[in-house]
Amino acid sequence: MTPADLAALLAAVTLTVVRDRGLDDSLVPETVVVERPRHADHGDYATNIALQLGKKLGVAPRELAGWLADAFAGAEGIAKAEVAGPGFVNVWLAAAAQNSVVSTVLDSAREYGRGDDLGGRSINLEFVSANPTGPIHLGGTRWAAVGDALGRVLAARGGAVTREYYFNDHGTQIDRFAYSLEAAAKGEPTPEDGYAGDYIGEIAAQVVAKVPDVLDQPDAERLETFRAVGVDLMFDHIKESLHEFGTDFDVFTHENKMFTSGLVEECIAELKANGNLYENDGAWWLRSTNFGDDKDRVVIKSDGNAAYIAGDIAYYRDKRNRGFDLCIYMLGADHHGYITRLKAAAASLGDDPATVEVLIGQMVNLVRDGVPVRMSKRAGTVITLDDLVDAVGVDAARYALIRSSVDVNIDIDLDLLRKQSNDNPVYYVQYAHARLSALSRNAADLGLELSRDHLDLLDDPAEGELIRTIGDFDEVVATAAELREPHRVCRYLENLAGAYHRFYARCRVLPQGDEPAADIHAARLALCAATRQVLANGLELVGVSAPERM
Structure with missing residues (x-):
């Protein structure tokens, strides 16, 4: 019995108790909250439903808890229930009900932890979207890991997810990139506002190799060649780096398309028509304060040129035109103002602001012995995705970047991520999977097979803890999808690995x-197989390998 199954059962029993007492059964929720107590002697699970309902029903919570505990204890799959504190109810599962989770995992295999909560909802997930003027930096690398993991989690819970990269090929940053390439090709110093780093010289040399007469072209044509060819070369490198990092995109949308397609003009005309765009001092302003923004935003500047938000509005409309009913933007720490801005843009076009979600990621620092590391020779002082992968490998880099909430700054300890020890979180989890794989091979060598026929023998406290932890996985993935927090999967995997290592130290398999x-060996093999499956499922959701040997 999983926590979700137990919650549904307790809700049904609660409804019966309330009805039988002649109380208002409309107040009973469809499900109840069940949690794992901190101390094993407080039960397998606990619920606060009596505290939630008591006052609403006009009954002292502890009295209601007593009625519920008596009823819970008589329900199928529950061995015992007791009142605790001011109105909590602690519940102990019957062995057969608890251990049925093992069979559920073995039957479900890779599907365990997957569900249809999102019901095929069409989701556009835009992340990274770094300017094609240099390699992916460390902040973008965090989004490459977290965004990909979030996409996997949303898809696992029934979302129809499209991963999208917004290709910023419009604006002054591209001009500066082209000037920098041209200067490097001529052997001249980097322009004052240009881009530095070894990669500029390398890209410039590649442009010259592709277009040998580029330096003989007229000024405007030469600059356009460096712009067009250089951007393509840089973006090819970005795509390759992301692919090697395990992050691929379904769609690459060019910012310039918003302007060349006429979509910007269409949106501006619509906003003028619906009264959400007004003229002042020669510029056109979005009435974004009407939709929760802290100030109105200039869309068309007084010189007639479009402001950056004009492209944002058109890009949002482009996503909606393609059929997405949820647009998730994953942006860096310096884009906090975009939350209200993008929601206001959606509302100004007549959409529900809830169609827009903006996740803001905080900074990442690399440290060694507590000291910040500056390690990129290719990009001056910028630390790149390639640098991090070269230092610790793809698995360690991805896991380290995913396992913390994006709301907080994180320090990545390079020395720690190279260690093959339990202090290294990714090694700790992967080693549990490898250990289970070795156990399976050893069992096969002995001619032993797992069996579900004797799961009722799994009554050791360490076995119970491991089984209950396995049972938590479905809810963890569902919550990670609902809250857009894939780090929850990593933290769960570490808990599961810990429960397994404690079980292995105590129970001979x-x-x-x-x-x-004996029968107990076959039953424990089944438990181990289920644990291995859940570890593999969880690692897949964060895009990290599940090695069979380490």
């Missing part, structure tokens, strides 16, 4: 020496 194989 395989017979030793001349000891004959």
Whole structure:
């Protein structure tokens, strides 16, 4: 019985108790909250439903808890229920009900942890979207890991997810990039507002190799060649780096398309028509304060040129035109103002602001011995995705970037991520999977097979803890999808690995020496197989490998 199954059961029993007492059963929720107590002697699970309902029903919470505990104890799959504190109810599961989770996992295999909560909702997930003027920096690398993991989690819970990269090929940053390439090709110093780093010289050389007469072209044509060819080369490098990092995109949308397609003009005309765009001092302003923004935003400047938000408005409309009913933007720490801005843009076009979600990611620092690391020779003082992967590998880099909430700054300890020890979180989780894989091979060598026929023998506290932890996985993934927090999967995997290591230290899985194989060994093999499956499922959701040997 999973926590979700138990919650539904307790809700049904609560409804019956309330009805039988002649109380208002409309107040009973469809499900109840169940939690794992901190102390094992407080039960397998606990619920506060009596505290939630007591006052609403006009009953003292502890009295209601007593009625519920008596009823819970008589429900199928529950061995015991007791009142605790001011109105909590602690619940102990019957062995068969608790251990059925093992069979559920083995039957579901890779599907365990997946569901249809999102019901096929069409979701556009835009992340990274770094300017094609240099390699992916460390902040973008965090989004490459977290965004990909979030996409996997949303898809696992039934979302129809499209991963999208917004290709910023419009604006002054591209001009500066082209000037920088031209200067490098001529052997001249980097322009004052240009881009530095070894990669500029490398890209410039590649442009010259592709277009040998580029330096002989007229000024305007030469600059356009460096712009067009250089941007393509840089973006090819970005795509390759992301692919090697395990992050691929379904769609690459060009910012310039918003302007060349006429979509910007269409949106401006619509906003003028619906009264959400007004003229002042020669510029056109969006009435974004009407929709929660802190100030109105200039869309068309007094010189007639479009402001950056004009492209944002058109890009949002482009997503909606393609059929997405939820647009998630994953942006850096310096884009906090975009939350109200993008929601206001949606509202001004007549959409529900809830169609827009903006996630803001905080900074990442690399440290060694507590000291910040500056390690990129390619990009001056910028630390790149390639640098991090070269230093610790793809798995360690991805896991380290995903396992913390994006709301907080994180320090990535390079020395720690290179360690093959339990202090290294990704190693700790992967080692549990490898250990379970070795156990399976050893069992096969002994001619032993798992069996579900004797799962009722799994009554050791360490076995119970491991089974209940396995049972938590479905809810963890569902919550990670609902809250857009894939780090929850990583933290869960670490808890699961810990529960397994404690179980393995306490419970002998395989017979030793001349000891004959017994039913308990077959049952524990089944538990180990289920644990291995959940570890693999969780690692897949964060895009990290599940090695069979380490």
